Amino acid sequence: MRIDLHTHSTASDGTFTPAQVVTAAAGAGLDVVALTDHDTTAGWAAAEAALPPGLTLVRGAELSCRWYTDGDSIGLHLLAYLFDHVSIQEVRGYAAGGTVGRPHLAHALIARGLVGTVSEAFGPRWLGQRYRLPKADIDVFHALALVRAAGGVPVFAHPRASVRGRIVPDSLIVDLAGAGLAGIEADHEDHSPQEREHVRALAKELDLLVTGSSDFHGSNKSVTLGAYTTDPRAYHRIVELARGVPTVTG
Ligand SMILES: [Zn+2]
Numbered sequence: 370m371r372i373d374l375h376t377h378s379t380a381s382d383g384t385f386t387p388a389q390v391v392t393a394a395a396g397a398g399l400d401v402v403a404l405t406d407h408d409t410t411a412g413w414a415a416a417e418a419a420l421p422p423g424l425t426l427v428r429g430a431e432l433s434c435r436w437y438t439d440g441d442s443i444g445l446h447l448l449a450y451l452f453d454h455v456s457i458q459e460v461r462g463y464a465a466g467g468t469v470g471r472p473h474l475a476h477a478l479i480a481r482g483l484v485g486t487v488s489e490a491f492g493p494r495w496l497g498q499r500y501r502l503p504k505a506d507i508d509v510f511h512a513l514a515l516v517r518a519a520g521g522v523p524v525f526a527h528p529r530a531s532v533r534g535r536i537v538p539d540s541l542i543v544d545l546a547g548a549g550l551a552g553i554e555a556d557h558e559d560h561s562p563q564e565r566e567h568v569r570a571l572a573k574e575l576d577l578l579v580t581g582s583s584d585f586h587g588s589n590k591s592v593t594l595g596a597y598t599t600d601p602r603a604y605h606r607i608v609e610l611a612r613g614v615p616t617v618t619g
Pocket residue numbers: 431446526527
């Protein structure tokens with residue numbers, strides 16, 4: 370069984386439509402694929418409608434979260450699997466705040482006659498410096514509670530991916546495990562072999578399940594579907610733990 374539990378479509382920042390993701394997943398020889406667009410479930414219906422025979426779809430999302438600590442904060446991503454639609458509206462409410470980004474502000478600056486063009490707005494005088502907007506990320510403990518309340522299974526995405534920026538300390542992962550985190554992504558292209566081993570050891574210590582996935586983004590990244598996969602036992606555990614929506618098989 371080949372299982373890839375982390376992919377993006379055009380519903381967020383991937384280049385494949387949700388239908389193309391599931392078609393390509395079957396083409397790549399996967400048995401199970403999770404669609405985990407950033408802060409949205411908008412691709413679920415189209416992916417489900419296009420499911421090739423025999424492929425199982427795990428409906429999910431990747432939530433933009435933040436750990437707030439001592440006047441400082443670090444961004445992190447939480448994968449949420451098989452949650453239902455009711456409680457997640459609250460998460461999406463936060464995410465909608467988060468999607469008000471630099472392009473919106475650029476247009477606001479133009480509308481006020483402060484800059485002439487979007488590229489000027491993105492230049493060092495304005496958005497490059499004065500208006501650097503952090504996304505309105507959701508507090509990670511709040512996100513965990515919401516995912517659990519929605520019957521979902523929360524998994525910490527690429528926790529050691531220091532190539533992307535600052536990473537959280539292991540002590541936070543201990544706290545997250547105590548607050549209901551179910552698993553942790555070890556096999557990911559942004560983790561070195563040593564980092565993967567570190568994550569595995571931590572998961573063992575904290576009794577967290579371990580996942581591996583491509584974090585496929587279509588042609589926005591070079592990684593291919595199924596480049597990293599999840600052990601069937603971990604996948605079955607996720608399905609067992611879920612109380613939100615079921616998996617769907619084409
Ligand atoms: Zn991510």
